[in-house]
Amino acid sequence: MSPRNGRPNVPVTIDGQDVKAFEGESILELARRVGVPIPTLCHLEGLSIHGGCRLCLVDTGDHKLKPACATEVTAELDVTTTNAEIREHRRRIVELLFAEGNHICAFCVSSGSCELQDLATEHHVDHIHYELGYERHDVDASHPKYVLDRDRCVLCTRCVRVCDEVEGAHVWDVAMRGNEARIVAGMDIPWGESSACTWCGKCVVVCPTGALSFKGRATGEMRHDPELVAFLARARDEGEWIDRRAEA
């Protein structure tokens, strides 16, 4: 969230609560500011908006649901963040993500630190209605410090964005389409051979699943740290360099 000038003055109703939004604020930013929870996956504070996962869908009384992270408020907007239909959509989205990849939590490095696993619990996903996919992508373990397990990737593009927008290295891109879509380093070279990679590890800490992890971690040993990006963005924009360890 970038710093805002002046006072919020756009009248908006969110879940029946009358609030004032800043000009140009997204529904998600507003909701978070006034304490209304909306689930997200691809969105990460401090990065540009992707709007790809659709978990943040909300009802604005329009004929279709809108992604809260990628929709700006307008005056007199009336937002419903949760109802039975929205919950059902979100649950199905989580199930589709499980079905598309190979998200077997029992032997995942990130079990216990995984946003997809948490979303499944939150949305009462007790089984997957769709036929489950099997592993079909290559694991890239060519980097000395990190591993990319593409079957656990949800294509949120957080890694792509953080590498480009914060680290400035732009190692990652999404190649191919549909079921074949996957994260690639450089022009689809082994990660370890990328001369652009600075070994900073930002992609690894922002990854919501077990797709990117530190090498050598066993089941459940990986801990991500996506809030690092909001901290860096604030530090960069506001010149505010506090010691995060002291803060924690």
Add this chain to the structure above:
Amino acid sequence: MSEHNGEGRRLRIATAWLGGCSGCHMSFLDLDEVLFDLAEKADLVYGPLTDVKEFPPDVDVTLVEGAVANQDNVELAKAVRANTRVVVSFGDCAVTGNVTSLRNALGDPAELVRRVYVEHPDIRGAMPTDVVPALLPYVEALHEVIPIDVYMPGCPPSADRIKATLLALLDSLAAGEGIPSLDWRGPEDLRFG
């Protein structure tokens, strides 16, 4: 005090072990003293913990551990369904295929069997023909083979999760009320892995 189902007889529970590591059954044993409460409420009529050969009729609740990986699993799953009022898909292997389904990405299971039984240096054997049941081409989650009434994910589900689900189920059946709406408190009741 013993509990009865709507028809005036004691409740009957069973467990079944398909393509899983038996970890879910170990977790069931972790119920410890709750096993006594359970024994007051119901009879355990079938499972790896009993010495009964055929799946019996008229079972109220069956916990089924494991994915459906071979022909024996298919037959037992069908016998369970035909004779059980409430079938519980018990643990991640039953619910998603989990570890057992890892082989699906490798294609034809005949190749795997050859590796293990024929090419393995310590065995120098032949392809198994009897005793070992034929593998299915793909390992399936239990609900892809039989209809399921209750899902209990977890690898394994904790004893606490088993206790909460099973006791709620048995109490409801004893009161003649069918499957209760199981309130999930959070990760302790519902979580993969």
